[in-house]
Amino acid sequence: MIEKLELLLHLARERHFGRAAQSAGVTQPTLSSAVKSLEDQFGVLLVERGSRFQGFTPEGQRILTWARQLSGDARAMRQEIEALRRNLSGELRVGVIPTALPIMTRLTLPFRERCRDVRLRITSMASVEILATLDNLEIDVGISYLDSEPLGRFKGMHLYEERYALLTAPDGPFADRDSVGWLEAGSLPLCQLSSDMQNRRLIERHLRDAGANPTCTLESNSMLILYAHVRTGEWASIIPVCFAEEMARPGRLRAIPIVEPTITHSIGLILPNRETHTPNVSKFLRVAERVFARADELHPA
Numbered sequence: 001m002i003e004k005l006e007l008l009l010h011l012a013r014e015r016h017f018g019r020a021a022q023s024a025g026v027t028q029p030t031l032s033s034a035v036k037s038l039e040d041q042f043g044v045l046l047v048e049r050g051s052r053f054q055g056f057t058p059e060g061q062r063i064l065t066w067a068r069q070l071s072g073d074a075r076a077m078r079q080e081i082e083a084l085r086r087n088l089s090g091e092l093r094v095g096v097i098p099t100a101l102p103i104m105t106r107l108t109l110p111f112r113e114r115c116r117d118v119r120l121r122i123t124s125m126a127s128v129e130i131l132a133t134l135d136n137l138e139i140d141v142g143i144s145y146l147d148s149e150p151l152g153r154f155k156g157m158h159l160y161e162e163r164y165a166l167l168t169a170p171d172g173p174f175a176d177r178d179s180v181g182w183l184e185a186g187s188l189p190l191c192q193l194s195s196d197m198q199n200r201r202l203i204e205r206h207l208r209d210a211g212a213n214p215t216c217t218l219e220s221n222s223m224l225i226l227y228a229h230v231r232t233g234e235w236a237s238i239i240p241v242c243f244a245e246e247m248a249r250p251g252r253l254r255a256i257p258i259v260e261p262t263i264t265h266s267i268g269l270i271l272p273n274r275e276t277h278t279p280n281v282s283k284f285l286r287v288a289e290r291v292f293a294r295a296d297e298l299h300p301a
Contacts, residue, residue, distance in 0.1 A: 001038075001041075002070060002071065002074050003034070004034040004035075004037060004038050005038070005063075005066075005067035005070060005071055006024070006067070006071050007020070007024055007026065007030075007031050007034040007035070008034070008035060008038065008046070008063070008064065008067050009064070009067055009068065009071060009136065009137060010023050010024040010031070011031065011035070011047070011053070012056070012064055012136060013136045013138065015053055015055075016052075016053050017031060017032065017053055035047055038063070042059070042063065044057070044059040044060075045057050045059065045060070046059060046060035046063055047060055068135060068136070068137060069272075069274070071137060072137060072272055072274065073274065073276070075137075075278060076276050076277055076278040076279075076281075089117040089118060090118060090119070090280060091118065091119040091120075091121055091280075092111075092118055092119070092120055092121070092140055092141070092280045092281065092284060093121045093123070093138070093139040093140045093141075094120070094121070094122045094123070094139060094140065094141050094142070094143065094284075095123050095125040095129070095130040095133055095134070095139040095141075095142045095143070095144075096122055096123070096124055096125065096130075096142070096143045096144075097124075097125065097126070097127055097130070097143065097144045097145070097197070097198065097199065097267075098124050098193065098197065098199070098221070098222075098223055099162065099193075099199045099223070099239065099240045099242075099243055100143050100144070100162075100240075100242075100267055101122075101124060101223070101243070102242045102243050102246045103159075103160070103242055104122060104143075106291050106292075107284070107287060107288055107291060108120055108122070110287050110290070110291060111283065111284055111287045114283060114287065115280070115283055118280055123139070125142075126196050126197055126198065126221075127144045127145055127148075127149060127197075127198040128149075128196075128198075130142035130143075130144045130270060131144075131151070131152065131154065131270070134154060134270065134271075134272065140278065140280065140281050140284075141269055141270065141271055141281055141284060141285075142154075142269070142270035142271075143159070143267065143268070143269060143270070144198075144267070144268075144270055145162075145198055145202075145265055145266065145267060146158060146266040146267065146268045146270070147265055147266040148198060148202060148265055149198065151270060153272075153273050154270050154271060154272060154273055155270070155271055155272075155273040156266075156268045156269065156270050156271075157268050157269040157271070157285065157288065157289075158266050158267075158268040158292075159267055159268045159269065159288060159292040160267055160268075160292055161264035161265070161266060161267070162240045162241075162242075162264060162265045162266075162267050163240065163241045163257070163262065163263070163264050164203070164206075164238055164239070164240060164241065164257075164258045164263060165238070165239065165240070165241045165244035165245070165255040165256055165257050165258060166180050166185045166188075166236055166237075166238055166244075166255070166256045166257075166258055167226075167227075167230050167236060167237045167238070167239055167244045167247060167248065167253055167254070167255055167256075168188075168230065168236040168237075168253065168254055168256065169230060169231065169232075169233040169236075169253060169254075170252070170253065170254055171233065172233055172236060172254075173188055173236065174188075174256060175254050175256075177256055178256070178257075179256060179257045179258070179259045179260075180256050180257075180258055180259070181210065181258070181259065181260035182206055182207055182209075182210035182212060182258055182260065182261075182263075183207075183210045183211055183212050183260075185207070185212070185236070185238055185258055186207040186210065186212025186213065186214045187212065188215075188235075188236040189215055189217050189234065189235055189236070190214060190215060190216045190217070190218075190235060190236055190237060190238065191216070191217070191218035191219065191220070191225075191226050191229045191230065191235040191236075191237050192216045192218075192219055192226070192237060192238065193219065193220065193221065193223070193226070193239075194219045194220060194221045195219065196221070197221065199239075199240070200219070202265060203238050206263055207238075210260075217235070218235060223239070223243060223247075226239065227247045227253075230247075230253055231252060231253060238258065241255065241257065269285065269288055271285075
């Protein structure tokens with residue numbers, strides 16, 4: 001049954017029988033037969049019938065929830081048994097919000113020291129995408145905000161507090177200051193992450209709470225694009241301190257802490273809310289716990 005449920009998960013991800021069969025490495029008749037077999041076994045329709053895929057029935061949606069849980073548990077069991085036979089191997093897939101990317105080497109380097117045979121796949125994602133891909137078992141763990149949107153059936157493990165800085169050119173506004181306020185930062189022409197990013201929505205909210213009417217004249221889903229445009233001197237950007245200080249090279253840019261008030265948000269690991277995880281995920285959790293053992297540890301110089 002697990003194999004049939006996993007085929008159903010491919011259909012949920014692709015929402016098209018042909019593409020789902022291709023991603024699963026089976027023929028379309030094999031996929032259709034697996035769905036029909038599950039429907040016969042449970043005595044309910046799982047998929048809305050039509051000339052094209054039209055979605056899942058309410059019963060199908062409920063079966064999908066169980067399929068994700070059972071498939072995840074089966075994967076954890078297989079990896080754990082494999083780990084008993086030899087060293088950890090396979091792949092660990094991590095979805096990360098763009099603003100947390102600079103901290104990844106703090107996790108990947110010690111993880112690699114302990115798990116040389118595990119491949120790491122790190123993908124930059126919006127926070128809502130992380131939850132969706134975790135739900136569909138397309139990634140193993142996420143790194144995202146813990147305190148700004150509901151985690152649903154997932155659980156979080158705090159890593160560090162995200163703080164904010166104004167990134168500006170060396171001769172730009174406020175470049176001679178040791179700190180700025182949110183209202184002051186909001187008075188500048190800004191380039192920011194695109195509005196589908198949680199970071200952008202949080203910053204916009206904090207600016208308006210401070211009484212600013214922010215003017216964002218350039219947006220992108222790439223932090224490198226923001227960096228390149230701040231370097232021109234035509235824009236400034238409000239970004240997390242860990243990223244701002246990575247970009248603020250001597251003589252190029254300045255990262256000025258934003259205070260009045262100092263605002264933080266919790267960043268952490270997001271995981272399926274289950275008792276057991278795959279050995280690779282469990283090892284990654286233990287590495288993260290050691291690296292971020294203190295809440296104030298992430299203060300890059």
